[in-house]
Amino acid sequence: MSRLHCNWGGASRRHLVSMLRSHGHVPTPFSTGTDFLEASHFLHPGIAVLDVHLPDMPGLLTLQELLSRRRDIPIIMTSTGADIRVAVQTIKKGADDFVEQPVDDQILLETIDNTALLLEERIDLQKEKIRVEIFLDRLSKREFDVLKELANHDDNYSVAKKLNLTVRSIETYRSRIMRKCGTSKFADAVSMCRGYIS
Structure with missing residues (x-):
């Protein structure tokens, strides 16, 4: 079981949440990048499934902002009709993986399982980030x-x-x-x- 933060639009988000729940995951859905980022300070460590095309802000901008705030949320980016250039760009910007839409449920589940292996290390990185920030504030x-x-x-x-x-x-x-x-x-x-x- 993984805790997931799903930032997709409309019907796709509803299908994603339903599918993930049916496989024992705990998804938290968000409809906009702004909502997701506002909640990011309070979210439990988990995996973000983030659409490149969000209604209010570019997914890549959401990705970069999230990375500056949290180290304990590995990120899977996704996009409709993406070419290899988009996938490479998201990885270069710091995403851990990329899945093309329409998403094959099994491929996404396998990607989530693989990304979950990073979570413990990322939690340690977040703890270190907090420790350094406390030190610098002093x-x-x-x-x-x-x-x-x-x-x-x-x-x-x-x-x-x-x-x-x-x-x-x-x-x-x-x-x-x-x-x-x-x-x-x-x-x-x-x-x-x-x-x-x-």
């Missing part, structure tokens, strides 16, 4: 600036000059950052935050 603006500059492989002297600080101040900020991160090595703090600071 940093002062100056600590964040120091972390960001040092993460770009600048040395203490270069960062001190760039931020108009002394080298001793940079060392103090490094110590504070490590303490807030709960690590004894500054490189570990940088590694943890890479991908979250730019």
